[in-house]
Amino acid sequence: MDLxxxxxxxxxxxxxxxxxxxLDEQYTQLQELQDENNPDFVVEVVSLFFEDSERLLxxxxxxxxxQSIDFKRVDAHVHQLKGSSSSIGAQRVQKVCIAFRNYxxxxxxxxxxxxxQQVRHEYSLVKTKLESMFQLEQQIxxxxxxxxx
Amino acid sequence: xxxCNCIEPQWPPDDLLMKYQYISDxxxxxxxxxxxxxxxxxxxxxxxxxxxxxxxxxxxxxVLCGATHLINLWTFTxxxxxxxxxxxxxxVFTAAVSCITxxxxxxxxxxxxxxxxxxxxxxxxxxxxxREMGLIRTQEETGRHVRMxxxxxxxxxxxxxxxxxxxVELGRTLALEECALWMPTRTGLELQLSYTLxxxxxxxxxxxxxxxxxxxxxxxxxxxKISPNCPVASIHPSGKYTPGEVVAVxxxxxxxxxxxxxxWPELSTKRYALMVLMLPLDSARHWHVHELELxxxxxxxxxxxxxxxxxxxxxxxxxxxxxxxxVALDLARREAETAVRARNDFLAVxxxxxxxxxHAIIALSSLLQETELTPEQRLMVETILxxxxxxxxxxxxxxxxxxxxxxxxxxxxxxxxxxxxxxEVLNLxxxxxxxxxLHVSLNLAPDLPEYAVGDExxxxxxxxxxxxxxxxxxxxxxxxxxxxxxxxxxxxDSQTTEFFPVPGDNHFYLRVQVKDSGIGVSPQDIPKLFTxxxxxxxxxxxxxxxGGLGLAICKRFVNLMEGxxxxxxxxxxxxxxxxxxxxxxxxxxxxxxELAFMPKVPPNHGPTAFPGLKVLVMDENGVSRKVTKGLLVxxxxxxxxxxxxxxxxxxxxxxxxxxxxxxxxxxxxxxEIAVCIHEKFTKRHERPIIVALTGNTDKVTKENxxxxxxxxxxxxPVSLDKMRSVLSDLLEHRVLFxxx
Numbered sequence: 001m002d003l004x005x006x007x008x009x010x011x012x013x014x015x016x017x018x019x020x021x022x023l024d025e026q027y028t029q030l031q032e033l034q035d036e037n038n039p040d041f042v043v044e045v046v047s048l049f050f051e052d053s054e055r056l057l058x059x060x061x062x063x064x065x066x067q068s069i070d071f072k073r074v075d076a077h078v079h080q081l082k083g084s085s086s087s088i089g090a091q092r093v094q095k096v097c098i099a100f101r102n103y104x105x106x107x108x109x110x111x112x113x114x115x116x117q118q119v120r121h122e123y124s125l126v127k128t129k130l131e132s133m134f135q136l137e138q139q140i141x142x143x144x145x146x147x148x149x
Numbered sequence: 150x151x152x153c154n155c156i157e158p159q160w161p162p163d164d165l166l167m168k169y170q171y172i173s174d175x176x177x178x179x180x181x182x183x184x185x186x187x188x189x190x191x192x193x194x195x196x197x198x199x200x201x202x203x204x205x206x207x208x209x210x211x212v213l214c215g216a217t218h219l220i221n222l223w224t225f226t227x228x229x230x231x232x233x234x235x236x237x238x239x240x241v242f243t244a245a246v247s248c249i250t251x252x253x254x255x256x257x258x259x260x261x262x263x264x265x266x267x268x269x270x271x272x273x274x275x276x277x278x279x280r281e282m283g284l285i286r287t288q289e290e291t292g293r294h295v296r297m298x299x300x301x302x303x304x305x306x307x308x309x310x311x312x313x314x315x316x317v318e319l320g321r322t323l324a325l326e327e328c329a330l331w332m333p334t335r336t337g338l339e340l341q342l343s344y345t346l347x348x349x350x351x352x353x354x355x356x357x358x359x360x361x362x363x364x365x366x367x368x369x370x371x372x373x374k375i376s377p378n379c380p381v382a383s384i385h386p387s388g389k390y391t392p393g394e395v396v397a398v399x400x401x402x403x404x405x406x407x408x409x410x411x412x413w414p415e416l417s418t419k420r421y422a423l424m425v426l427m428l429p430l431d432s433a434r435h436w437h438v439h440e441l442e443l444x445x446x447x448x449x450x451x452x453x454x455x456x457x458x459x460x461x462x463x464x465x466x467x468x469x470x471x472x473x474x475x476v477a478l479d480l481a482r483r484e485a486e487t488a489v490r491a492r493n494d495f496l497a498v499x500x501x502x503x504x505x506x507x508h509a510i511i512a513l514s515s516l517l518q519e520t521e522l523t524p525e526q527r528l529m530v531e532t533i534l535x536x537x538x539x540x541x542x543x544x545x546x547x548x549x550x551x552x553x554x555x556x557x558x559x560x561x562x563x564x565x566x567x568x569x570x571x572x573e574v575l576n577l578x579x580x581x582x583x584x585x586x587l588h589v590s591l592n593l594a595p596d597l598p599e600y601a602v603g604d605e606x607x608x609x610x611x612x613x614x615x616x617x618x619x620x621x622x623x624x625x626x627x628x629x630x631x632x633x634x635x636x637x638x639x640x641x642d643s644q645t646t647e648f649f650p651v652p653g654d655n656h657f658y659l660r661v662q663v664k665d666s667g668i669g670v671s672p673q674d675i676p677k678l679f680t681x682x683x684x685x686x687x688x689x690x691x692x693x694x695x696g697g698l699g700l701a702i703c704k705r706f707v708n709l710m711e712g713x714x715x716x717x718x719x720x721x722x723x724x725x726x727x728x729x730x731x732x733x734x735x736x737x738x739x740x741x742x743e744l745a746f747m748p749k750v751p752p753n754h755g756p757t758a759f760p761g762l763k764v765l766v767m768d769e770n771g772v773s774r775k776v777t778k779g780l781l782v783x784x785x786x787x788x789x790x791x792x793x794x795x796x797x798x799x800x801x802x803x804x805x806x807x808x809x810x811x812x813x814x815x816x817x818x819x820x821e822i823a824v825c826i827h828e829k830f831t832k833r834h835e836r837p838i839i840v841a842l843t844g845n846t847d848k849v850t851k852e853n854x855x856x857x858x859x860x861x862x863x864x865x866p867v868s869l870d871k872m873r874s875v876l877s878d879l880l881e882h883r884v885l886f887x888x889x
Contacts, residue, residue: 029780033780038783080770083772084772084773087770088772
């Protein structure tokens with residue numbers, strides 16, 4: 001495919017992510033931090049996010065399967081997840097985490113389970129989207145172009 | 150019987166004659182005895198009798214006479230010597246008393262007579278006093294009447310009541326038959342009968358004013374007796390009735406027309422009313438002096454009362470007028486306030502509404518500029534950008550001006566480099582000037598301070614505007630900008646009559662002169678230059694570029710800086726000089742190092758803003774830790790990362806200048822770490838700056854951080870710019886409690 005076309009496609013895709021609320025300005029900040037000294041900064045951070053989130057989600061599932069749920073622990077995990085998602089600008093994940101935390105405070109099991117499901121859903125969505133975007137970027141780079149900001 | 154020398158022959162006692170004598174003597178004695186008794190009785194009865202002892206004398210005299218006659222009764226017949234002796238004694242006594250009494254009477258009777266005359270005299274005097282008393286009482290009563298009349302007249306301020314009361318009271322006091330008041334008509338040529346006492350509705354009789362009798366009355370201030378036959382006195386409708394004595398008096402009027410006030414009174418034209426008083430014919434009374442005086446006094450009082458009434462009416466009218474005006478003014482004020490509020494609201498809304506799209510246009514246009522464009526596209530985008538910048542400036546100007554006018558604009562005072570300001574203006578203006586082939590020169594006086602305290606942005610705006618004007622309106626030639634410190638002598642300029650600068654220790658007056666050789670301004674247009682939107686013929690040519698706001702705003706800025714701005718020009722075509730003086734503060738010389746930071750020659754644009762700054766980042770969350778590290782590395786810092794408090798305390802050393810810690814993680818007490826760090830590094834300059842990164846915006850978190858001795862709190866997420874400014878502020882001041 002044409003380089004210009006690829007670039008345009010990337011810009012459109014990225015704009016749509018912002019538009020749909022998958023990403024917010026924090027992601028833009030991350031991109032600003034990427035320079036010659038840190039050429040893969042964004043990818044690294046996002047990968048770290050994926051690892052962290054998967055671990056946290058597993059922990060959360062385990063914790064909520066218990067007979068007597070330790071809400072404090074659940075809350076701690078959700079807090080971590082919220083922090084990570086806000087650090088990279090995964091806005092929708094972050095929002096669900098906030099709701100999740102409220103349910104934890106109320107010790108509402110139903111709500112927590114519902115939120116867990118939502119978080120998983122949002123996480124998988126944003127993961128897919130980001131991975132597609134990175135693929136596009138790789139294609140552009142390998143075609144010899146530069147990634148438009 | 151001896152021989153005697155009697156003329157007639159002796160005669161022997163005859164019985165009959167003797168009897169008659171005998172009886173007579175008896176009665177005489179009786180009478181003589183009873184008279185004193187009577188006298189005593191009556192005198193005792195009367196209270197006043199001055200000569201009692203005279204009475205005694207008389208009594209004695211009469212009694213002795215009576216005794217004599219009584220004793221005589223025995224001497225008719227033969228009697229003894231004793232009887233004769235007694236007789237003799239009695240006679241002797243009687244003689245004595247009689248003589249004394251006779252002598253007494255000579256003294257007494259004149260006295261008695263004089264008493265009588267005195268009595269008569271006193272009676273006369275009493276009668277006279279009585280008369281005088283009567284007179285005085287009458288006068289007093291008259292005086293009382295006058296007072297009462299006056300009181301009645303003056304107790305009301307209504308004109309009609311005054312006049313009516315006067316007539317009624319006068320009629321009552323003086324027992325008049327009729328009393329009438331003739332007022333001058335509006336034309337002033339006639340007198341019209343306005344009020345009468347007895348008749349309720351006087352028919353509109355009029356009498357020409359220039360009758361001799363009326364002139365006579367008007368020319369004297371006294372009451373004048375007039376003939377009952379003159380026209381003013383014949384007011385009875387039937388015309389048959391003639392009154393008794395008639396008196397007329399003038400009443401001065403202190404207003405111009407009959408009971409309708411048109412203007413304030415003028416005392417130059419004396420107008421009088423005529424009061425006519427008539428006595429009843431059948432009472433045969435005459436006008437007494439005191440009654441005339443009463444009438445005169447009343448007439449004067451009426452005049453005074455009428456003038457008061459007139460003044461009151463006038464003042465009430467004026468008051469009503471004032472009240473109306475007050476109400477109107479109040480309404481106008483409220484309308485004005487509403488208008489101002491509406492304008493402010495409108496401006497506020499419009500400002501926001503206008504700025505948002507403007508911002509979008511400018512931002513997106515500048516972004517667009519950065520992308521790849523064809524030359525035509527680039528030109529188009531540049532035009533869009535320029536126009537929208539102009540528009541944005543205009544919007545800002547309008548907002549500024551309205552804020553300036555409201556007085557709500559305040560200067561942002563700060564220390565800045567004065568020379569740098571001028572140089573920047575020069576740099577900005579040079580391109581345009583060189584296009585127009587104008588030569589721009591800048592002369593800064595050597596004694597001009599390098600740094601000054603004031604509003605840098607607005608000062609630059611002012612200088613730029615003035616210089617811009619100079620460039621705009623010069624086709625060729627040169628522009629010279631001079632700046633120097635205004636000396637005391639120069640401060641009192643003839644141009645600046647309202648401007649009284651006060652030289653002082655911690656401030657100075659900067660005087661800037663911009664001289665151009667352009668089209669100039671005619672002298673009569675100079676005052677209009679500083680009014681907003683005003684354009685004269687010459688200024689219309691001048692202001693073909695922007696609207697007329699620039700100089701108006703400059704003037705306001707200059708005024709805010711307690712200065713003065715004016716333009717001198719010798720006329721059209723002769724160029725003009727714009728001069729302004731502003732008050733700037735002299736910065737303190739304490740922190741030279743601070744001043745070195747002050748010019749924000751921003752180190753922000755380079756990636757290494759803080760080269761080699763050793764920083765410690767503590768965050769449990771791996772992702773946010775990496776992001777924070779990325780931020781700081783981008784800024785050139787040397788970052789060490791730790792993920793727990795123990796590790797943090799272990800690693801922290803005095804080489805680390807700043808410690809960033811995540812303070813909102815539950816179960817991790819960032820506060821404790823802060824306390825430990827404080828304990829570890831007792832000396833302030835060794836201790837690193839502690840900054841908390843938190844997602845909580847509440848005051849409690851902030852207070853807690855301050856309590857444990859943190860130097861700053863930043864809200865996550867942190868943008869690159871925020872981190873940059875935070876770090877620079879922290880390093881300068883070592884404390885930052887905003888950024889939330």
